[in-house]
Amino acid sequence: MHELLSIHMPAYDDSIIKGVASVMASYSSWNGRKMHTDHDLVTGFLKDWQGIDRLTSPPHANYTYSVETSILAGVDMVMVPYYFTEFINDLTYLVKNNFIPTDRIDDAVERILSVKFTLGLFENPYTDFSLINEVGRQERTTILGAIKSAVDPGTEVIYVENPDSKYATSSGFDYAIVVVGEHTCAESAGDSPTLTMADPGPDVINNVCQSMKCVVIVISGRPLVLEPYLLSIDALVAAWN
Numbered sequence: 001m002h003e004l005l006s007i008h009m010p011a012y013d014d015s016i017i018k019g020v021a022s023v024m025a026s027y028s029s030w031n032g033r034k035m036h037t038d039h040d041l042v043t044g045f046l047k048d049w050q051g052i053d054r055l056t057s058p059p060h061a062n063y064t065y066s067v068e069t070s071i072l073a074g075v076d077m078v079m080v081p082y083y084f085t086e087f088i089n090d091l092t093y094l095v096k097n098n099f100i101p102t103d104r105i106d107d108a109v110e111r112i113l114s115v116k117f118t119l120g121l122f123e124n125p126y127t128d129f130s131l132i133n134e135v136g137r138q139e140r141t142t143i144l145g146a147i148k149s150a151v152d153p154g155t156e157v158i159y160v161e162n163p164d165s166k167y168a169t170s171s172g173f174d175y176a177i178v179v180v181g182e183h184t185c186a187e188s189a190g191d192s193p194t195l196t197m198a199d200p201g202p203d204v205i206n207n208v209c210q211s212m213k214c215v216v217i218v219i220s221g222r223p224l225v226l227e228p229y230l231l232s233i234d235a236l237v238a239a240w241n
Contacts, residue, residue: 004030016050021115025075036070043074064090068099076108143179143217162200168211176208181219195225205229
């Protein structure tokens with residue numbers, strides 16, 4: 001527990017102190033036990049000690065044993081987008097056959113409803129349509145658009161996708177802004193056995209940054225290995241998505 005609190009917890013302390021009401025359990029394990037089944041951490045630490053109102057489970061297809069252990073550990077809301085009928089049937093079976101006590105379900109429902117009442121979702125359940133013009137605003141759409149709107153009117157901005165080294169050296173550019181990153185990191189689509197940058201990012205950096213001064217913008221949802229490119233980069237921006 002000392003390692004958990006001293007190394008991994010500090011990044012989340014401020015959110016806890018400011019009263020975050022809901023936490024999503026991670027896919028990871030602690031001391032060999034999956035987080036969704038760890039009653040001591042989910043209920044004992046987060047809910048009883050830290051005062052978290054509601055624990056949610058990432059969207060995943062849960063089977064009977066997983067449903068039982070996660071609900072008993074303290075997960076209140078299970079987000080199952082595809083196999084929800086299977087989840088409902090499994091949970092109903094587990095409650096009717098006394099594998100999960102009814103008061104655990106009552107506790108989960110109470111926590112979910114209390115958060116929704118606190119947020120005013122029952123009093124104001126609909127979207128504020130006055131904010132519709134804020135969605136997809138042109139100046140907030142792309143990095144290229146932001147660059148064009150920020151530079152001096154006399155500055156020429158030229159966009160080229162995946163330039164080769166010949167183009168980079170022969171076009172007389174003063175500076176380059178190289179945007180690279182990884183493929184979508186949402187859900188299982190982002191699973192990767194390595195922390196390397198997605199292609200053609202490495203080639204673009206090598207082709208461009210060895211030819212002129214450049215700033216590299218890395219768009220990712222997690223740390224990526226960048227050491228091989230640092231010597232050729234003049235400036236680096238980690239733009240988390």
